[in-house]
Structures are given as C-alpha cells and as structure tokens.
Amino acid sequence: xxxxxxxxxxxxxxxxxxxxxxxxxxxxxxxxxxxxxxxxxxxxxxxxxxxxxxxxxxxxxxxxxxxxxxxxxxxxxxxxxxxxxxxxxxxxxxxxxxxxxxxxxxxxxxxxxxxxxxxxxxxxxxxxxxxxxx
Amino acid sequence: xxxxxxxxxxxxxxxxxxxxxxxxxxxxxxxxxxxxxxxxxxxxxxxxxxxxxxxxxxxxxxxxxxxxxxxxxxxxxxxxxxxxxxxxxxxxxxxxxxxxxxxxxxxxxxxxxxxxxxxxxxxxxxxxxxxxxxxxxxxxxxxxxxxxxxxxxxxxxxxxxxxxxxxxxxxxxxxxxxxxxxxxxxxxxxxxxxxxxxxxxxxxxxxxxxxxxxxxxxxxxxxxxxxxxxxxxxxxxxxxxxxxxxxxxxxxxxxxxxxxxxxxxxxxxxxxxxxxx
Numbered sequence: 001x002x003x004x005x006x007x008x009x010x011x012x013x014x015x016x017x018x019x020x021x022x023x024x025x026x027x028x029x030x031x032x033x034x035x036x037x038x039x040x041x042x043x044x045x046x047x048x049x050x051x052x053x054x055x056x057x058x059x060x061x062x063x064x065x066x067x068x069x070x071x072x073x074x075x076x077x078x079x080x081x082x083x084x085x086x087x088x089x090x091x092x093x094x095x096x097x098x099x100x101x102x103x104x105x106x107x108x109x110x111x112x113x114x115x116x117x118x119x120x121x122x123x124x125x126x127x128x129x130x131x132x133x134x
Numbered sequence: 135x136x137x138x139x140x141x142x143x144x145x146x147x148x149x150x151x152x153x154x155x156x157x158x159x160x161x162x163x164x165x166x167x168x169x170x171x172x173x174x175x176x177x178x179x180x181x182x183x184x185x186x187x188x189x190x191x192x193x194x195x196x197x198x199x200x201x202x203x204x205x206x207x208x209x210x211x212x213x214x215x216x217x218x219x220x221x222x223x224x225x226x227x228x229x230x231x232x233x234x235x236x237x238x239x240x241x242x243x244x245x246x247x248x249x250x251x252x253x254x255x256x257x258x259x260x261x262x263x264x265x266x267x268x269x270x271x272x273x274x275x276x277x278x279x280x281x282x283x284x285x286x287x288x289x290x291x292x293x294x295x296x297x298x299x300x301x302x303x304x305x306x307x308x309x310x311x312x313x314x315x316x317x318x319x320x321x322x323x324x325x326x327x328x329x330x331x332x333x334x335x336x337x338x339x340x341x342x343x344x345x346x347x348x349x350x351x352x353x354x355x356x357x358x359x360x361x362x363x364x365x366x367x368x369x370x371x372x373x374x375x376x377x378x379x380x381x382x383x384x385x386x387x388x389x390x391x392x393x394x395x396x397x398x399x400x401x402x403x404x405x406x407x408x409x410x411x
Contacts, residue, residue: 013307
C-alpha cells in the first residue's frame with residue numbers, strides 16, 4: 001500500500017491535536033482516519049475499525065432531520081465534498097452506533113495539495129451538546 | 135552507483151576548524167552512474183564538484199529539494215553557469231502560487247545577486263517536477279512532497295536494482311517521539327522503502343527537537359526509526375547543525391548509538407566522502 005500524500009498525513013497530525021471530532025477520507029470516500037473525539041460520535045475506536053468504506057461509515061451515523069426523516073448519504077457534507085471537490089456544510093441530527101442522538105454541524109473541505117490533485121477531504125463535526133438526547 | 139557528499143551542513147556554511155571534519159558546506163550531493171551524473175541540491179557544496187570528471191557532457195542536471203537558502207546558495211557561483219556551452223537543467227518542486235522560475239529569480243537577481251537570471255551565459259532550463267517518476271539518462275527519479283515548511287520534496291534515484299534516497303530536510307512526525315504505527319501514514323515512506331542508501335535529515339537530539347517543533351527537521355532517533363521501518367539498508371545522518379562542532383555532533387551520535395540497536399549501518403555524513411551503492 002502506498003503512503004498517503006503529505007497533505008493527508010499532515011491533516012491527520014492536525015486532527016490528532018484537536019479536541020473537535022475530525023474525519024478524513026480519501027478520494028474514493030474511504031474513511032481513512034478519525035480522531036479520538038470523533039470516536040465518541042461514531043461509537044467505535046479507530047484502532048478497532050481501521051479504515052471504513054463509504055457505505056459503512058455513511059450508514060453508521062444514521063443521519064436524519066429534526067422530524068426524524070433519514071438523510072441520504074449523498075446529502076452528507078463529506079460525501080458532497082468527495083463528489084464535488086468543494087466545501088460543504090450542513091446541520092442535522094445523527095444517531096450513533098450506541099443509539100445516542102446528537103444535533104451536529106458538519107463542515108467539510110477538500111484537501112488539494114501542491115500536486116494540485118484532489119487527495120481527499122476533511123470534516124469537522126461540531127457537536128451541539130445542549131441538544132444532546134439519550 | 136556512487137554517491138559523493140559535497141555539502142553536509144544545514145542552514146549556513148561554516149569554516150571553522152571545529153567543523154572541518156564533517157564539513158562546512160551546505161547541502162549538495164552528487165550521484166554518479168558510470169559516466170552520468172546527477173546533482174542533488176545546490177548548497178555551497180556544489181562549488182566542490184569537478185564538473186569535467188566522469189563525463190564530458192555539456193548538459194548538467196541539478197535536482198533541488200526546495201528553495202531554502204542553504205540548498206541554493208551555491209547555485210549562483212558554480213562555474214558551468216557562466217559557460218555559454220553548457221546546458222543546465224534545474225528541477226525543483228512546483229506547488230506554489232509562483233512558478234519555480236519566479237521563485238528562483240528572487241534569489242538570482244539584484245539586490246541579492248548581481249546578475250539577472252536572464253543574463254546568465256549558460257543555457258538555463260527550469261523544470262517543475264512532474265507528479266510521476268521520470269528518467270534522466272540511466273537514472274529513474276521519483277520525487278515526493280515531504281513534511282518541511284514550503285514546497286519540499288525528497289528524491290529516490292534508481293539505477294537498475296540499486297537505489298539512493300535523499301531527504302535532507304524532513305520532519306516526518308510533529309511533536310511526537312515516534313512515527314505513526316501505520317507505514318502509509320509516514321511522510322517519505324515510499325521514497326525510503328527498501329532503499330540501499332538513505333541520506334536523511336537528523337539535525338537534532340531529542341532534547342533539541344523539543345524546542346524546534348515545526349521547524350522542519352528531525353532527531354537522529356526519528357531518522358533511524360524511519361530507516362528501520364522502511365527497511366533501508368544504510369543510513370547516513372545529514373544536515374548537521376552549523377552551531378555544533380564536530381565534537382558536539384560526535385557526542386550526540388555516540389550517545390544515540392549507545393542507546394539504540396539497529397541491524398543496518400548508521401553513520402554521520404562527512405563532506406568529501408564517497409559511498410558506493
């Protein structure tokens with residue numbers, strides 16, 4: 001397996017230093033890293049799951065609107081960024097693998113390094129703690 | 135392949151007798167394959183190259199890792215630059231808002247340099263590195279961006295089954311005593327993988343690194359860890375701190391070697407040394 005591009009490696013180093021949940025995907029949408037705060041949202045540890053294909057992590061969130069209507073994976077900001085190579089943002093609800101619901105805001109950005117090629121995307125999840133439901 | 139170390143010192147050249155053994159010239163190495171040569175970086179070490187040896191070609195290829203001053207400060211002064219019969223190809227990283235030529239022009243123009251780039255007598259051709267391996271004569275060249283401030287690459291040079299990897303300025307992991315445990319998350323790993331010779335940054339001791347996180351250099355410990363993880367056959371520790379005497383460097387190296395065990399040779403880079411690969 002080839003090493004990741006330097007901008008992806010540096011994104012992980014940044015994510016490692018942050019206390020907000022961060023997810024990093026490759027150009028195909030495979031979730032290649034999520035940091036410790038993100039483990040609480042996903043309900044799983046990165047060291048246990050390793051990489052996750054887009055179909056797996058997209059369903060793991062159970063994204064829905066305030067009325068409980070499911071949000072298709074294609075409408076999630078990170079998936080939009082993978083498809084468009086443009087930033088995306090959305091506020092919605094998720095239910096994680098432990099059955100807990102959160103209202104979150106997600107901002108995703110494309111990662112385009114010095115080679116000028118799209119090498120993946122990074123998403124920051126802003127967890128609205130005041131609307132936490134169990 | 136033969137590798138000649140013409141400049142091993144980082145940051146700025148030194149000329150004191152206390153730095154004479156490891157050398158005071160800034161980074162430049164020459165890779166020789168039979169009658170062909172490549173020059174990697176153009177620190178003051180480039181001034182020591184015997185350009186009429188090994189081949190009589192009028193073409194000279196210089197591969198720059200990046201444009202920090204210690205890697206280009208010999209560029210304006212090496213003799214072939216002023217020989218109208220010479221064709222000089224300079225290769226370096228793109229990835230900036232400015233072209234490589236524009237960035238080089240900032241140095242090779244007044245007030246930093248008396249001659250304009252366009253007035254240099256030799257035929258100068260400047261290439262931004264492609265994003266894929268390419269050949270120059272018998273050399274197969276792979277460059278990859280690595281972790282160091284500004285657009286910076288490392289090189290892997292292959293001739294037949296032999297390879298040399300050159301990453302003179304590199305901070306493979308920031309503020310962490312060890313590399314990530316997954317190989318594909320290590321900056322420069324592909325360049326180093328199973329290489330016969332790795333010439334790598336190792337400017338700091340672990341204690342010095344603590345105060346210089348993000349400056350783009352690494353400790354001997356990290357250089358050796360990268361070398362071991364990538365199964366490099368031999369490690370040459372490069373980019374000596376010019377503020378340290380040869381004795382300082384030797385003491386740091388001895389301390390490192392007395393506390394670590396690796397199954398491949400490790401040595402400090404010495405200006406003037408030739409290494410057969």
